[in-house]
Amino acid sequence: MRCCTYLTNLVQAAPAPALAVLNALAQGQTADLAAQDGATRRYLRRRGLVTADGGLGIPVLEAFLRRLG
16 A cells, blocks of 8 residues: 555654654644744654644654554
8 A cells, every 4th residue: 555655654764853853733733833843843843743723734644653652
C-alpha cells in the first residue's frame, strides 16, 4: 500500500521535535507551534503536516500514529 509506505517514511524521516508535535496532535492534545523552534515549524508547515490553526494536515496520519502506539 502506497499510503502506508508514505506514512511510514514520513514518520521515520521526521526530526524528533516534529514527531513529538505530530504524536501529541494524534493523541488529541494541543501543540503550541509558536513554542517550537523555527526549523520544526518550517518542517511541519512546508510538508502540510499541520494546518494554520495547529491541527493535523493529513487526517489519516492521526490514525496511523495511534496504531504505532
